[in-house]
Amino acid sequence: MIRAFHRWPGLIALALVTILSLSGAALSVFPAAERIAAPQAEAGLTVATLADRIQAVHTGVEQIRRSPSGRITAYWFDQGTPGAAVIDPATGEGVASADPNQTLRWLTNLHRSLFLGDGGRIAMAAGALAMLALSLSGAALVARRTGGWRHWFAPLRGPLAGRLHVEIARIAVIGLILSSTTALWMTASTFDLLPDGGAAPAFPVQLSGDTGFAAGQMATLQQTPVAALRELSYPYPGDATDAFTLKTDRGTGYLDQGNGALLAWADLTGWERVSETIYMLHTGQGAATLGLVLGLMALGVPAMGATGVLVWLAGRRGRPRIRGSQPAGRAGTILLVGSEGGSTWSFAATLHAALTEAGQSVHVGPMSGFAPERYAKAERIILLAATYGDGAAPDSAKGFLDRLRALDRAPDIPLAVLGFGDRSFPAYCAFAKAVMAEAQAKGWPVLMPLDTIDRQSPQDFARWGRALGEALGVSLEVSHQPVLPKTETLTLVSRRDYGAEVQAPTAILRFALPRATLWQRLTGEGFARFTAGDLVGILPEGSAVPRLYSLASGRRDGFIEIVVRKLPGGLASSQLTALEPGDTVTAFLRRNPGFRAGRGRAPLILIGAGTGVGPLAGIVRGNAPRRPIHLFFGMRHPDSDFFYGAEIPTWREEGRLARLVTAVSRGARPHYVQDALRGEAAQVAELIRDGARVMVCGGRDMAAGVADALAEILAPTGLTPAVLKAQGRYVEDVY
Structure with a gap:
């Protein structure tokens, strides 16, 4: 055992x-190399003396840090220009760059x-x-x-x-x-x-109101050896309500910048000391x-x-055979799958089982592994191909078309292509159609004409399966039961209604956050971790096909929020907009890694219209680091569908939102979000030149209009939306 x-x-x-x-x-x-290279402070040197030495060289010093290796780093502003350096504590002068080691x-x-x-x-x-x-x-x-x-x-x-x-x-x-x-x-x-386990002191309410007291004259700093220092942060220049912040190996405190008095102090807790010891042992x-x-x-x-x-x-005695899928070189049927979220693989499993029961030998693999030279005994090739985005290859089919185009001639093995998609999207089964067109251009013999499955319909799949059986000369019944991710029950806690005045009833629905188990928190399953822009799948009553909605909240917000517009004949939207607090729905979480704000301090340009503002509002709400965010919001009328209008002033006051530009499409002069972009063309171009990331969420027509507007705005800079997409600085969540 x-x-x-x-x-x-x-x-x-x-x-x-x-x-x-x-x-x-x-x-x-x-750590050893840093210890050897860093100038070390002499014995008995105090923080006060160190601060005097550094300030004599760098008058605009903002912060002094000491790493566990003894390396001292100072950060300053000199006539508005930031600077930083590793400091020689004996002189206060910089001796090396403070830039992070890129290899490290x-x-x-x-x-x-x-x-x-x-x-x-x-x-x-x-x-x-x-x-x-x-x-x-x-x-x-x-x-x-x-x-x-x-x-x-x-x-x-x-x-x-x-x-x-x-x-x-x-x-x-x-x-x-x-x-x-x-x-x-x-x-x-x-x-x-x-x-x-932390116990940071509360920021003092009572301060002297004065400024300018030298750090070198402060009694607390005179009594603190440099060996105990971790960080000394200076107050914001001219702000009498700010204070010095001192962090040592004993705790954290605040010092009055007017008289040097110790205003508040909190010792490190036992838990913090344990955590720091573990960090030391590991690193x-x-x-x-x-x-x-x-x-x-x-x-x-x-x-x-x-x-x-x-x-x-x-020591091993042979390897057990893998049941089910046969080796590619021995199979009579090659079944290749192009799937993004995984649902197409479940259809492939159903088809594999049916073909195997009918006496066929079947190999199942990803379309990305397409290698016709391996298919020595293949009598047919079947492709189950989903479509990603606006016609792109899904994850498990990447590279398939390139491999096919590189062939001198197509395989002499009959081909059948089955596309999976949603007819409500313009690019319905576009990748499957592109595959079939390329195959025909190569002269690939056809086993069956191209067919499609709408919204994972088991009925469509069963119909196609019977046709495949006729083509093969066997009786083939494929009865597919969709396999959904593990679902959870969400309880509605509040709703806010909009849009009745413009005949577009819409609701912001907030659900209670399900309690996550320890296993879910470790693995990220269920709703244990998510961010604004991820997707929640709602399974409406009477349907086996879920409807996906972009999340307007993150896990740290403590709730699950979506913005839903009631669509004529829409099963899911009708049921959701009819919910009252206390009602429940069945749902699951799906990651959306292609729609992320990304890390860093680069500005964000968020562009959304209608319900598309939901995930963008969630990104703004979660902007605790105060990253510069510029939101372009298109609505029909501010009196009817100004979603999050009550929260936006607070977000602006808190620094979570730097700027809001609205566009109203129902009025004397209809104005759309792409028009708002053109109206701010100079600033938009400058932000993008400076590294801003663009995120677009909403309807496809709106997204196309935004892309056209940005192409015009960026033309003088030599940039295009396509270039930004290639750089990962232009992402869309469109429907």
Whole structure:
């Protein structure tokens, strides 16, 4: 049992734990290098003296930081220009650049998240968990092999690979347990799975009202050694309501800028000290020698992985056959799938089962793996192709058309293409149609004409399946039961109604946030984590096809919010707009990674009309870092459908929204959101030149009009919407 528990996590997570360990070993070098390179403060130097020395050189100093390695960094403004440098504490002068080490940043992002954001963090946490499981089970196996814990270093016998595996393990296991345990703690802290435990002092209400007291004269700073300093932040120049903020290894306090008095202080809590100790143990920050030792132990992971694989290969007795899908070279039917969200794969599974029952040998794979040279015994090729966005290839079909176009001639194997889509979209099954057109241009023989499935209709699929059976000369019944993600029940807590005056009844619906289990918080399943712009799937009564709505809230808001307009004959919208507080709906969450505000401080230009403002409002609401956001909002009339009109003034006061530009389409002079963009052409062009990100949400006609307007606005700059899209600075959520 222990051996199996040790073997399978190791084989499954080998690549992940190898990346984790190698990147961790590389990172362990940096704290020691920083400690060696950074000028160290002399013994007995106080923060007051250090502040005097720095201010004598950089009069506009804003902040002084000391890292665990002893490196001191100062930040300042000189005639409106920001500056920063690593400081020699003996002189107060800059001696090195304060810019982040790009290699360190790259390795850190790889080590923490594989450059994949929260999903990558969870993956690396899974790698750390696998490493912990491997370490504990491996330790038990070593003890068993050596005859008990007391004989841990007993001589070994047996094949070289096995002996090397154990020799490395019994040296490195302590470090790996420590590294993996602290990694899991830090991941849990990142995802707010642990209590905060902080006790920052309340900002003082009573201040002297004076300014200009020198930091070097403050008694508290004169009594604080530099060795205890973490950060000293200066008050905003000329603002008598601000104060100095001092952070040390004991706690945090505020100092009056008028007389230097200590206004408030809070010691570090026990929980904070534990967290900081764990951070030190994992990163080596403040304990460089320990970090190097742990890094050396981490280098044992790839060696153990290689020897472990050799041991496994030597001991296995054949590999069990995978039931279901046949190898591509042996199958008579090649079934390839192009899917974005995964639903098309469920149709492929249904078809595979039906064909297999009818006596056919079937290989199932992604369209991206299209390789006709492998299909030695294939008698037919069937493509199930969904469409992404405005006719693009879905995720599992990327590269298919390029491979097809690169062929000298099409395979001499009859082809059938079945498209999946939604007829309400202009680009209905556009990718499937493009595939069929290219196939015909290549002279690919046709098994069946192109057919389509509207809104995942089981009836359409059954009809097509019977036609496929006739083409194959077999009786084929495909009875598909749609497989939906795991759903949850949402309870409506409030609603706000708009649009009756312009015959467009619309409601902002706010649902209570379901309680997430620990497992959901760890894995992100259900509604454990989401941001504005993600999608909520509502399953209306009497239908098996969900309707997707963009979320106007994030998890941190504490509720689930959508903006719904009642459409004539719309099943989902009619049911949703009829809800009253206390009523419930069945729903699931779907990520929308292509519609994200992104990180950084670059400005955002948000453009939306009608209900499309919902996710944009959610982005504004969640703008705690006060990133510059410029919102262009198109509505019919401000008296009828000015959604979030009550909140917008507050968001502006709080700095969450920098600017609002509205366009009213029902009035004496109809004005649309693209007209509003043209009216602000100079500022829009300047913002985009300076790196702004554009996000568009709403109807397709509106989005097309916005793209045309931006093309005109950006023409003098040499930029285009297409270029911005290629750079990841222009994203759309259109319907």
